Amino acid sequence: MADSLEDKSVGIVLAPRGSEEVEFTEPKSAVEDAGGSVDVLGIETGEVETVNGDLDPAGSYEIEKSFDEVTVEDYDGLVVPGGTVGADTLRGDDTAVEFVQDFFETEKPLAVICHGPWTLVEADVVDGRELTSYHSLETDIRNAGGNWVDEEVVVDEGLVTSRNPDDLEAFCDKVVEEIEEGEHEDRQTDDV
Template sequence: MGQQNLQNKTVAFLATDGFEQVELTEPWKAIKDAGANVQLVSIASGQIQGVHHEKQGDKFDVDQVVGDVSASDYDALVLPGGVFNPDALRVNEEAVDFVRDFFKQHKPVAAICHGPWTLIEAGVVEGRKVTSWPSLKTDLTNAGAHWVDEECVCDQGLVTSRRPDDLPAFCSKAIEEIAEGKHAKQTA
């Protein structure tokens, strides 16, 4: 398959301190290289701190604060993993509403590793086939999802992957779904 064209698409990356750096930087580069405008959205302005597993990574400039934007400003959403990042996002009401609204508007969402924790909080995984970092299996199953151990799963515009090794498949599928646009069955 040739390179997808994401010109005129704007994609939000929702993250905060403690995100797994490669799970933001690789999809960011792939989606930007495909022509999309990418924005880093977080729960506060300034910079957020990435991690490389347990080691500190780099700092990244936040483009937008989640309370100042809405899902209607974007064509798709990417949720990187890392343990602390989704754990902080899922207790932030504005972040959870922001995520839920992408589903209400039938827009593609891609979540990797621990990223699906925020999807559970948004109440959008019931009846969905998903994957994640293995420790989230019980949480996702309890939330009504059908969890599978696969490199990359796509269910009606929701793309999920397990770990950084899955990034090539994750990026490729995310770009494909963003290029396709809205999915009628992608609902909250």
Template sequence: MSDSLKGKRIAILATDGFEQVELTQPMEALRAAGADVELISPTLDSIQGMHHDQPGEKFSVDYAIDQVDSGRYDGLVLPGGVANPDSLRTDPRCIEFIRDFFEQHKPVAAICHGPWTLIEADVVRGRKVTSWPSLRTDLLNAGAEWLDQECVVDDGLITSRKPDDLPVFCGKLIEEFIGGHPVGQTA
């Protein structure tokens, strides 16, 4: 176990329908690096993970979105799954929470369908990103440059395509969170 992220507090924002491995692997990697990781959701209810289209485990939420302030965190992780970001992007509190990380120039990592929330937060314009392929047009229409790569890092914004990319994604998000590389100004 490393202490490279000791003293760092990382938020994972998710709700029902998240792709379970896209939450658990980054959470485990961050904790192994010494970070304090907290699961944030719209409510304090437990949330349902998914293994693609099959139900996975339920996870206890540490804090409801109304109980936290982005200022207490050093970074943010946004797992995918189809239902999770689709629900989060319709919640103004969640979108404001995400946008705050960009305004505070803190690193943000999003995988698979997670970048849907970044579109709603209007923080991808002029940025290089990747995602699950079906989000390509949405990201392009939002002003991003979409790349078909396992992981794209653009000034503190770490994006990845799918569960198969998790080893690289987890390594890059830890690198960015260690370095405290800030997320650049949005256009």
């Protein structure tokens, strides 16, 4: 597995503030440990602060590229961490939502954890999909047409979702596996 993602490029999204640190750092490390390269993406470039448990300050990280500077074609996979404030900020930003929606339509692996599926709901891509999230998003996902299940990791045609930081080991394993597999041609939105 050390080089299973050699020549693969992955974008990992950070919000301007409030992304859950381990949901960013662990998938990033998993991709890099598997030989992939990672770009940290966000609404705008610059330093951002992450959190632990939504409330406690964690680390400071650099957003290397804004959504306006890249295209979905630049990446073989995309990861969207959670964090209540971070996920809420991302779902309220048109460029973030459009990037996630466009990425979903490429049929490339898209991995989202915890509160991150709020962005999927806002991007209108959960209808007919089976996914999981932090338990408080269950109603949002069901109202958007998704089939919410309570499992540590769910994969639906390359869409990888997990509930919370306790699921990170399974989530990271599936992130690497799905990016290694590549595009999932059966994944389409109802309006595509």
